Amino acid sequence: MVNLENTLDEETLFIVSQTFKALSDPTRIKILHLLSKGQKSVNEIAVQLEMLQSTVSHQLRFLKNLRLVKYRREGTSMIYSCDDEHVMGVLKQIIDHARHH
Secondary structure, eight states, X not given: OOOGGGSOOHHHHHHHHHHHHHHTOHHHHHHHHHHTTOOEEHHHHHHHHTOOXXXXXXXXXXXXXXXXXXXXXXXXXXXXXXXXXXXXXXXHHHHHHHHXX
């Protein structure tokens, strides 16, 4: 008999795989790392990471769909911040791990 406590349901598997997909892209890692330091507008992210605003917006949309970032409107700007402290903790641990090798 299969122990159901040790199996993962399809929704959990999908969310986990999509989260790892998000963390597998260098651009998304840069954006998440920058947002871990504080909230930023799309323009601020683009300037600080030397990227096109369209590239940043595309990646933020991907991260927002996974609920890794959230945004609020401030005038005509969208201000983004981290929305999942669990994933940010994992990202920080991986960065710390990479820096110690």
